[in-house]
């Protein structure tokens with residue numbers, strides 16, 4: 001995502017502590033205590049300006065949602081949306097996905113959404129892809145045993161890499177679409193990037209879970 005410096009983003013994030021938490025690197029925050037009503041918890045990693053999580057939280061009132069994004073200048077847009085149109089089952093977190101297992105306990109998350117994750121096309125940047133094995137290890141730790149990852153992208157190379165990475169990790173695929181908008185869009189919530197890029201080619205989607213206890 002192209003970043004423009006947004007004036008005062010950091011200050012505005014600090015002021016809105018009821019809606020968003022800023023988690024600097026190497027710091028911990030009990031994000032799992034943000035909601036204590038016992039509802040299932042779903043998180044989006046790399047949420048950008050938050051359109052997807054905002055719509056999802058409005059649609060799924062019986063579930064709590066946390067939208068995670070690493071840049072102030074991007075998540076400030078999600079914060080503005082949440083201030084204009086409050087949704088009490090959505091919370092924002094400004095932090096890096098690398099910190100996930102510092103603040104989500106083991107077996108606490110019901111679903112992880114990865115939408116249009118940055119493709120990092122150069123081989124030397126492979127470890128930054130959010131479907132790299134290093135991230136899968138963290139997802140496995142925080143997801144409940146029956147939890148799933150839902151991933152969509154317009155980037156074929158990233159999709160191929162992700163299938164290989166998840167397969168190599170031993171994950172079980174529950175759904176794969178090579179053209180989501182043709183196959184099944186009834187419940188689909190369109191993200192900002194999806195809106196922009198679905199005109200130019202297919203959207204790929206997969207749903208997968210970790211193998212637990214040998215099944």
Ligand SMILES: C[S@@+](CC[C@H](N)C(=O)[O-])C[C@H]1O[C@@H](n2cnc3c(N)ncnc32)[C@H](O)[C@@H]1O
Pocket residue numbers: 001045046047048049068069070071074095096097098115116117118191192193194
């Ligand atoms: C291409 S955008 C997609 C935004 C949104 N999910 C959508 O579909 O419109 C990817 C977003 O992921 C964020 N991101 C990339 N790596 C991340 C990481 N390690 N932790 C948190 N956010 C990350 C980027 O800053 C960017 O806003």
